[in-house]
Amino acid sequence: MDSTMRAVVLDGPGGLDALTLRQLPIPRPEPGWALIRVKAFGLNRSELHTRLGLADGVTFPRVPGIEATGIVVDCPGGELAEGRQVAAMMGGMGRTYDGGYAEYTCVPVGQVLEFRSALDWAVLGAVPEMLQTAYGSLHVGLDAQPGQSILIRGGSSSIGMATAVLAHQMGMTVISTTRNSAKIATLQEAGVDHVLIDDGLIAHQVRELVPEGVDAALELVGTPTLPDTLRSIRFHGVACFTGMLSNQWIVPEFYPIDYLPRGVPLAAYSGDAADLPADVLQSFLDAVAAGRMTIPIHHVYRMDEIREAHAVMEEGTASGKLVVLP
Template sequence: MTSSIPSFMQAIVLDEPGGPDVLHLGEVPTPQPRPGEVLVHVAASGVNRPDIMQRKGLYPPPPGASPLLGLEIAGTVIAHGAALEGISFPPIGSKVCALTNGGGYAEYCAVPAGQCLPWPKGYDAVKAAALPETFFTVWSNLFTTAGLKKGETVLIHGGAGGIGTAAIQIAKAMGAQPFATAGDTEKCALCEKLGAKAINYRTDDFVEKIKELTEGKGVDVILDIIGGPYFEKNLKTLAMDGRLVLIALQGGAKAENVSLTRIMTRRLHITGTALRPRSTAYKADVAQALRENIWPLLDSGELAPVMHATFPIAEAAEAHREMDTGAHSGKIVLVHS
């Protein structure tokens, strides 16, 4: 640790799982970058659904990860860990955004170098911090896992959230036709503006609506954050050889009255994934795919994160409260002073 980097730092901590009020500023040791890692002086941190789950005690960090909340950051590289063969470090002083393994709600965060990407052209820390967790998740699940191809169709549940707004834009940019569900007319309008055909799940049956919109074929891929309550309906919505990717279980983990016959006769593929426990090498591969395919579109302004609100880092509890309501559209970001 160099003399310019303090031994202790401010971070959002929680003494026990619970509601937003358990979050508060505290002093913790500043992390030291391990081999292959960089130390980032954090300027902004994204707030994501896994943070909410970890706060509640339902999503513990994987072995070796920081116990602090925060899976995406933007800031300045200030130190390198020891070199590792095949690992390229962003230069000291460079502005990066990064998918972290935890620890983003803090002044400093140690991150594997391969999980860092440059700020897109014209971006500030807030916009850059809104990218990594959602864009890594979307690319990993839609293209690496589901193999979404140009000309195919995809249904994105929760289309107005951080994941949803990114998924709509990325799917459309890659030549697929996105459909999205959302819970009110304003959120549906946002999905439509981003390029999706939107379905208000409160007023329409998305199974029937998709049948109507696809002339009975169904969609090739579904990206689902709801889980159990949607499982059977998702199966009815998939086209022949369709792929369902489960990335969250906001509605519950249990599904009832599931037709296994439908899975067999329509040759359906069902996968569940979680990005955080994946290997550093896997995440570095996703970062490289984003750099090649998506970052030029961010640089040009063709794609951009949808922003909902920012909060000072000291008001992390308020940011979590906002996310808990489910009323947000797009990203919530914590700003460091």
Template structure:
């Protein structure tokens, strides 16, 4: 492989605002530090945290690139000191601490996975952020087991579609909420057992009906707000509720905590980006061990909604903000 160039195209955020603040820039190609690899980016996933960062609501953590982009696929272009698993030319996908909206991106080697056989670079770019998030929250923290039932809010999102596929592949049942019949059908096509249109149905009543009033064992929620109390009503005894975002807000009036003790609930939450390099590396290894064999069989391929060239990052963000997408939005480089 050729030596990386000195400069690269990237899409930077020029002030908080709408999609139009994403503008092309030329910057120096970053250099991999100890334990890092430099990846020539082929594709980059678009995620809600990117939108929040663009709006000025999610500043990058200390030490992270100011460029958006939390997941990439591509080819290893250079190795930092101590990086030894991959060699130059290897195809990888990786969780990034930022900087994915660019032609080159550095990532910790431990956060990279080999591109599964038979996966396109677009599909591979849709793995890291969503699969890491679902794996650590629904399975490592939520301890979803075969035979149990998970309630997945936002079932047609990148996170939701990933959770459906993993639950189905690993022997769990899933109930999903989404905002249209078309989205619910897409969820069923991926393996969801039941779908609830939150615009026309009361998801609490539907969950109780579906489970014969037993409730669900795990809840994966990115909505927050009024959903928190309603999740308690949907939960079975000893259920685990994992909060991964607060799209409806994080301040709740009249919150009743009594179901936590009455049902012995575990209510927890997490964010992926602030975790340490070692913690994210451990998630990567657990995911590779448990889900890698499924990928090797061509299972659990990310559902791709749409692709956009890197220079059209604004259009990709506009697509995400419509909330009409089903699956992942990916940019190609």
């Protein structure tokens, strides 16, 4: 094995030019950690927040990336066998220690899930964080049940589309929003029953479809649309705040009695690798391989195109996941 690797490095917050491609020493794992040869990694808004200086707890210089898929190269503690296919995510990746934007990454074994799949690495690279967040939002944040109705605010994001796929499989009635009418067909292919064009105020459109309000709502845009999302929910329904595509996640001068509709609970979800059971990941990948599930991928890039990929993520023009192959 070579002694160096290519990696994307951030010396500090900045624009697209802050993302620099360099040669770094390949890290060496200590007991309790695993060295993974990265075959693909997905892009996430978390990494955009890191680049823009909006993320807490990040130290620089840093290799960003809160997820990666690849093959185990070394695991001194023996928890993971060499050569196994794995997905790594969260737990400080790309924030407090170097993450997945590299040819190799070294992570705690507790952040790693094993799987077996013959799917292309570009497809596998789209899955870990997207599936973990969608699954966790549905089952931890919303406690969603088959046959319920759900509003996905920010539905054309990768997490929004993955949530639609899972909710459709559960037999839920799925309502998703997008600001771009060109994305309607893509959302419908993901299993969305009703697509709403989001002008910032869509609660009245939701209640035209479901007069009493939806059973559950997933907020992926952020605090600018949250009050309107809350007004879309039935009495004793639930909202889950998971994402902030708007880069706004703080409600100034929050007064709960005035802000929250009567009888509508507001939950939040911020998950970890432990929130995605290994058997759920394996079942999802098996279903994709069998053609029963679809992974929404917008585009696949090479690592030297990382600035272009980040530009698309920042513009918010993607319909589905952005994936990078080292």
